[in-house]
Amino acid sequence: MERIKFKINGKQYELLVEPHEMLSAVIRDKIGLTGTKIGCEQGTCGACTVLADGKPVLSCIAPALRFDNAEITTIEALAQNGALHALQQKFVDKGAIQCGFCTPGMVMTALDFVNHHPNPSTTEIKEALSGNLCRCTGYKKIIEAVAEYAAEAHRPIRFSKPNKSHLHTSVGVSRPYIEAGRKASGAAEYADDIHVKNALHCKFLRSIYPHAKIDRIDVSEALKLEGVRYIATGAELPVKFGVLPISQDETAMAIEKTRYVGEIVAAVAADTEAIAAAACRLIKVEYRPIRPFLEIDDSLRDIGDSEKIHDYGKFNNNVHKKAELRFGDQQQGLREADVTAKMTFKFEGVNHGFTEPHAATAFWDENGLTIYTATQVPHYLHRALAKTMEVPLSRVRVIKPTVGGGFGGKSDPFPHEVIIAHLARKTGRAVRVRLSREEVFLTNHGRHPSVMTVEMGISKDGIIQVLDADIVIDGGAYGSFGVVTSYYNGVLLQAPYKLDNFGFRTYRVYTNKPQCGAMRGHGAVNSRFAVESLIDELAYQINMDPCELRMKNFLDSNTLTVGQYRITSNGSRESLQKVMEQSEWKKRIGKLPAGRGLGVGCGFFISGSALPIIWNELPQSVVHLKLDFDGRVLITSGASDIGQGSDTMLAIIVAEVLGIDPEKIFVLAADTLLTPVDLGSYSSRVTFMAGNAAKDAAENLKKEILRVVSAHFETPESELNLANNRVFSNDKSADLSWLEAVDRLTAGRGAVSVSGKYISPKLGGDFKGAGAGLSPSYSFGACVAEVEVNPDTGQVKVLQVWGAHDCGKAINPMAVEGQLEGSWHMGIGQVLSEQMRYFNGLLINNNFLDYKIPTTLDTPDIHTNIIETIDPEGPFGAKECGEGALHPVIPAVTNAIYNAVGVRITKLPINAEEVLRQMKAIKVLEATQELSLA
Amino acid sequence: MTLEKTYFRPRSIGEAVRLAAEYETDLRYLAGGTDVMVNKFQETDTSTCLIDLTGIEAMKQTQQKNDHLSIGALVCLDDLKKIPEISAEFPLLLEAVQAVASPVIRKTATLGGNLLCENRCAFFNQSEWWRQAAGFCLKCNGATCLATGGTLNCFSKFASDTAIALVGMDATITVLDKEAEYTVPLEEIYTGDGLDPRKLDKTALIRSIELPIGRGFRSVFKKLRHRETLEFSSLTSVVTIDQIGQVKIVLGGVDPKPVVVIGTIADDKNELIKKAIKKARIVDNDVYSRLYRKEMIGVYLNKSFEELEQADFLSNKLAS
Secondary structure, three states: OEEEEEEEOOEEEEEEEOOOOEHHHHHHHHOOOOOOOOOOOOOOOOOOEEEEOOEEEEHHHOEHHHHOOOEEEOHHHOOEOOEOOHHHHHHHHHOOOOOOOOHHHHHHHHHHHHHHOOOOOHHHHHHHOOOOOOOOOOOHHHHHHHHHHHHHOOOOOOOOOOOOOOOOOOOOOOOOOOOHHHHHHOOOOEHHHOOOOOOEEEEEEEOOOOOEEEEEEEOHHHHHOOOEEEEEEHHHOOOOEOOOHHHOOEOOOOOOEEOOOOOEEEEEEEOOHHHHHHHHHHOEEEEEEOOOOOOHHHHHOOOOOOOOOOOOOOOOOOEEEEEEEEEOOHHHHHHHOOEEEEEEEEEOOEOOOOOOOOEEEEEEEOOEEEEEEOOOOHHHHHHHHHHHHOOOHHHEEEEOOEOOOOOOOOOOOOHHHHHHHHHHHHHOOOEEEEOOHHHHHHHOOOEOOEEEEEEEEEOOOOOEEEEEEEEEEEOOOOOOOHHHHHHHHHHOOOOOEOOOEEEEEEEEEOOOOOOOOOOOOOOOHHHHHHHHHHHHHHHHHOOOOHHHHHHHHEOOOOEEOOOOOEEOOOOHHHHHHHHHHHOOHHHHOOOOOOOEEEEEEEEEEEOOOOOOOOOOOOOOEEEEEEEOOOOOEEEEEOOOOOOOOHHHHHHHHHHHHHOOOHHHEEEEEOEOOOOOOEOOOOOOOHHHHHHHHHHHHHHHHHHHHHHHHHHHHOOOHHHEEEEOOEEEEOOOOOEEEHHHHHHHHHOOOOOEEEEEEEOOOOOOOOOOOOOOOOOOOEEEEEEEEEEEEOOOOOOEEEEEEEEEEEEEOOOOHHHHHHHHHHHHHHHHHHHHOOOOOEEOOEEOOOOOOOOOOOOHHHOOEEEEEEEEOOOOOOHHHOOOOOOOOHHHHHHHHHHHHHHHHOOOOOEEOOOHHHHHHHHHHHHHHHHHHHHHHO | OOOOOEEEOOOOHHHHHHHHHHOHHHEEEEOOOOOHHHHHHHOOOOOOEEEEHHHOHHHHOEEEEOOEEEEEOOOEHHHHHHOHHHHHHOHHHHHHHHOOOOHHHHOOOEHHHHHOOOOEOOOOOOOHHHHHHHOOEHHHOOOEOOOOOOOOOOOOEOOOHHHHHHHHOOOEEEEEOOOOEEEEEHHHHEOOOOOOOEOOOOOOEEEEEEEEOOOOOEEEEEEEOOOOOOOOOOEEEEEEEOOOOEEEEEEEOOOOOOEEEEEEOOOOHHHHHHHHHHHOOOOOOOOOOHHHHHHHHHHHHHHHHHHHHHHHHHHHHHHO
């Protein structure tokens, strides 16, 4: 240890620091300023940016001892006397903050940049922020925030007052997230920022074989290390779990064998992270490798004498699930169709890439188990922990702190959560864990690598006649959401176009790789890509504008699909119309310079699964409201805000119904002890279901208020209004301020609690598989993309994306825009650069340098359009906007490539080499044709 | 994470080299550290003594000395653009700098550090656990190269973009080690052996980089990478032509050292390009395939010559 003196945020510190300690660790763990985030540990994501002597520094790769006598400024220093710095305030006001995990680093980088470049261009801002990754926003609002701040920065007032213009607004008016200020200032607490006293640190030993028997684990040397408190191995946690009741196939640690490289084999709880890590290295494991199955084809085939990955299924292969549904006879339909096209598509796996790594702390006390963890689904984790710990449900409490993004990647119960719960029980101490970025990638649960052959037939005048899809998805080592994914790949093709003859078959196979699960746009992203590519191909074949062909085939509103999905509101046509107009499609298509092209894609998605994962008769969401003497309404809801803004959505809905400012509302969410059950943030269900429950609760509270006010003034309830923080009758004979009304309500009674709920209507057919993809409502959308293909290198640049999405009603338009822009950005990642690459089952690109999330410079200009169709059952007409928008953007880009250079992309991500190869082949073909014509 | 036992932050070059001599068996100099600290995190660098040079002000100076510009090795990449002589005479260096990593990293990373950036390979730049699981490769004392399956040679990629630009402009460096101070053409310190890519004493540090003034370099810089920022090079190409018609092609990211081909404007450029392609020992250790990168050498160099000719044409036109 060496002594170091430095000032952090103006305060002098003198500390003992190890030579190997990074500045970020000292700032966070020794000084407790947890606003500085660690997202990648390798200087790639920028979340750890602080200023040292006024210069931005990536503190996760800066040795602390270098900063002796330095002045360090962290995000916490910017706000002064309770007022956010003008740049922070700009991030808040512009909606540049979603999960908020990248925000501190982004703000520090931007602050330094604007200080040195007072009048930056957008290009300069993009360049300056290109070392700070954001997975939520698509950067658009961040760039706007920085630009506006720079434009205003010459004003003498450095500290601006918060923008209060949103105070008297409610549904339909943009409003920053209620917690945005906390995120901007660095005060928001994410799982790794929470320090429970006297906690031990946990580290894992992970398998180095994809498929191997474990003959022996020797922990004796590791146990001798001073500071090691407990070492757990798989046999101690034999109870299987999984998010779906039908796929309870995972244990917290490998027991008899390992099924992927990276699976946890042993866990150490020790006084420090370093000791725990050192102990892991002293554990000796004797493995006996057996035949691994790494590719889809290997897992589909009979495996002879080899051992299956799971003893599951009656066949001698590694097929996990076969899902098949047929409406009509596809073979006959294809024979009878005027024009058909058949293509085979291949998709690499992709990862959620949320910026906050998994982290959690667990402890036991007189109330049983408590765990703080970065989760999207406290409810399912609650159940999984009760099951694996073998305690009653009433002895488990799951608390979701601020979560730094999820996108489906935090929606399973995870081994690390089960293990620390176990270690905490064994040691009687709190146990904390944070995964490295490499471990996050190994944990995966991302989008399934897939191969599919899809065939479509259309009539000469462009009416879709038949669709058949044959799909195989690579699930990795465990089940996760895979059974649902298997169905979604098929069933979610039955819209947005009218289809009478439609069938699919999906196989999900186990392989010895990290498991796949649910990721934004769950299940349907890849198969949607296939269908949108085929439609494009067929449109060219029959010489019809691909937009026109789509317009001809859209389902109507208030109709049923072939598989009996009930379509209510449907903004497909409006969405496509909007992006066609904005991109000047008709004027520009086919008339762009060489190498440039326009492409279109459409899509739809569920607004929450109508059926719960675990069958029971509970409502899908319950919201409680408590109104007390102070006039504040407390919302308690199990809904999980993971950066998408659901807490704010609840507040807006309740405020709207009660006619009060959202500032009079306090949201307490996602604590399974205190909040009623909501099933979680998955399947794009929260606005629709928790929103409806909140609306129901607020209406129940409103009834209570109306009842007492009506009685007091002897005015009929129908004459009374709740608006502008008042309760008043139409003739103003009754006119109470909100507090006066509250006084009347609470008199002789005290605090009033009401409840609201949402239960999905009974939907769908009665055939097997009819439940998959059922939703009380569906979102619809369209994208047009413009690309440029380099003729010499095959490199593709996406220049513009015009997107429109029917979200029913934008409860908070700024938040909706953020969801759409983030979805399109994520789609651009999947189409251009993201893939999980394996070497003998070992993930090669397990970090943010090699897993290529688009930076500001790789993200095109995005034009965002909200389409409102006012859904009859959504809260104020709202439906989903967080996932569906991702679907159309990917085929829009590749269809634009086809339009530009005639290359049909059938593998994702795009590979410049492949584009170039095909461009050359086309040239050769054209030359041969010319020759033969001559 | 390697637990370094010793950390020094000397204030003079002499002190640094003295300390280095004392800890010679297990030391790592640290300039910006943006490469070293990641390697230490992944434990591809397990030295236990760090000598942090950033406190040495003398290595941050830039001055004109006779016929060359001497740039202190510790000048931050981001600060190079503030040096008027560089913008005026060596804009190629600034182009290369702009292509390095991300803007934030460039505010810490130094020119000297970038020249000594460790060679890279998809199978080497991984955690200790990963490399164990994959089977340690040649570069981490294993028996087999995972990229080629060979047992003799490591072809880890040369990773410094600024070095490619500097070699293109015939830069020299002044090196100080426990024995002596000497000046050497930059390209000569690179061995081409992926296992031991630099011919420098353990105690050696680059004091400064010298660029020849008045050579009137015209140049084209190109870099192949997946994203427009952050990335190490999959192929970096530089073509320079000086006043007397020396043509120099330098390639990075396609061999364990910079690939250099020298000719004159009188030479057939196609022959020069062919030579460069032939010299590059590319293997499949990158996100782009070997064949694609090989093809791109030709594409980039042809394009570079075209651009140079076009610039010539334009300047001639302007002159007339």
